Amino acid sequence: MVKIYTIQSCQYCAKTKRFLASKGVEFEELDIEKDPAAREACKKLTGMDWAVPVTTIDNEHYVIDYDKEALENLLCL
Amino acid sequence: MKERIHKDVVIIGAGMAGLTAALYCGRMNLDTLVLENGLIGGQIANAVAIENYPGFVSVNGGDLIATVQQQAENFGAVIDEFDEIERVTLKTTPKIIETQEKIYEADAVIIASGMNRRKLPLPEEKKFAGRGVHYCELCDGHAYDGKIIAVAGGGNAAVDAAYFLTKYAKKLYLIHRSELRADDFSQKRLRGNDKVTILLQTDIKALHGDKKLETVDIFDKTTGEAKTLAIDGIFVNIGVEPNTALFKDELHLTASGRIPAGEDCKTELDGVFAAGDVREKQIRQLTTAAADGTTAALLAEKYLAKLKEAN
Numbered sequence: 001m002v003k004i005y006t007i008q009s010c011q012y013c014a015k016t017k018r019f020l021a022s023k024g025v026e027f028e029e030l031d032i033e034k035d036p037a038a039r040e041a042c043k044k045l046t047g048m049d050w051a052v053p054v055t056t057i058d059n060e061h062y063v064i065d066y067d068k069e070a071l072e073n074l075l076c077l
Numbered sequence: 078m079k080e081r082i083h084k085d086v087v088i089i090g091a092g093m094a095g096l097t098a099a100l101y102c103g104r105m106n107l108d109t110l111v112l113e114n115g116l117i118g119g120q121i122a123n124a125v126a127i128e129n130y131p132g133f134v135s136v137n138g139g140d141l142i143a144t145v146q147q148q149a150e151n152f153g154a155v156i157d158e159f160d161e162i163e164r165v166t167l168k169t170t171p172k173i174i175e176t177q178e179k180i181y182e183a184d185a186v187i188i189a190s191g192m193n194r195r196k197l198p199l200p201e202e203k204k205f206a207g208r209g210v211h212y213c214e215l216c217d218g219h220a221y222d223g224k225i226i227a228v229a230g231g232g233n234a235a236v237d238a239a240y241f242l243t244k245y246a247k248k249l250y251l252i253h254r255s256e257l258r259a260d261d262f263s264q265k266r267l268r269g270n271d272k273v274t275i276l277l278q279t280d281i282k283a284l285h286g287d288k289k290l291e292t293v294d295i296f297d298k299t300t301g302e303a304k305t306l307a308i309d310g311i312f313v314n315i316g317v318e319p320n321t322a323l324f325k326d327e328l329h330l331t332a333s334g335r336i337p338a339g340e341d342c343k344t345e346l347d348g349v350f351a352a353g354d355v356r357e358k359q360i361r362q363l364t365t366a367a368a369d370g371t372t373a374a375l376l377a378e379k380y381l382a383k384l385k386e387a388n
Binding site for chain 1: 139
């Protein structure tokens with residue numbers, strides 16, 4: 001399952017979610033403001049605090065921000 | 078092989094100018110496509126409260142732009158925010174807009190690609206965007222009445238923004254990584270305000286806060302001293318960049334990188350219009366962007382009618 005770490009007010013988080021939906025990708029959204037464990041997991045994954053959106057497929061490989069080409073590569077679209 | 082698709086009008090950019098143009102083009106039954114590489118709404122997408130757009134006492138930027146987007150789509154305009162433009166050919170008829178996935182042939186093109194303020198180069202910028210980190214003092218300054226404000230930057234725009242914000246701030250810091258570049262008048266006017274502290278040769282190292290910005294870490298490069306300032310909001314004014322890189326081989330650009338076009342939004346090329354902040358002009362406001370979008374759409378329709386008659 002694809003996971004995306006977000007915060008509610010982030011416009012690029014919203015765009016990334018719309019992009020995944022447009023490609024038919026199912027994903028689990030984790031709001032790192034509301035979920036401290038998700039924030040820690042995201043920080044552990046990327047080494048950066050509050051960097052969103054972060055999209056990951058395996059908790060190892062990830063894409064920060066809305067980066068269409070990187071997302072397509074990550075998700076083999 | 079990319080699919081080739083004909084459109085009456087392709088609008089490049091989905092900020093206020095582009096969406097207003099789309100609304101008008103849609104109403105005139107033109108087959109209209111809007112391509113947006115960044116965020117729908119452009120610079121105002123993150124504005125917390127817009128209080129200088131007629132018809133609204135106060136409106137969130139995202140809400141306002143969503144309404145204009147809905148108006149444009151209701152009239153038939155199609156907006157694609159994912160298929161990025163690779164190159165354009167504007168000197169031909171029709172104009173060619175090649176995206177990653179398709180080739181559009183457009184009889185008219187409205188360029189409304191806008192400008193971006195350079196963002197603070199810090200990873201936590203996104204967390205605080207709209208919640209302590211702002212890029213539009215006119216849009217968001219009022220929210221900081223009686224608060225502690227910082228402005229990042231040292232040019233005329235930053236110094237004038239800082240002066241403007243003194244009307245709200247109980248305390249204002251101007252933070253700049255080198256020396257001020259603003260003209261003497263602007264500097265003197267700002268320095269004469271008792272609320273203002275100017276921190277030069279100072280880098281912004283980090284932003285902190287829970288749900289909104291609370292403190293900013295700074296580093297004085299002259300003394301080597303690191304400090305943490307309690308700040309409610311920071312307005313970033315470290316330069317702007319017109320989004321015109323796509324057009325540099327097709328159109329002459331001004332020294333600032335914008336597109337020369339008059340109040341009729343017509344560029345040097347027939348059937349190519351420039352609207353909004355990307356157009357070289359004196360005043361760049363949300364209202365003038367909407368006005369440009371209107372003008373460009375109406376004159377594009379006239380151009381298309383003449384083109385149809387000629388054929």
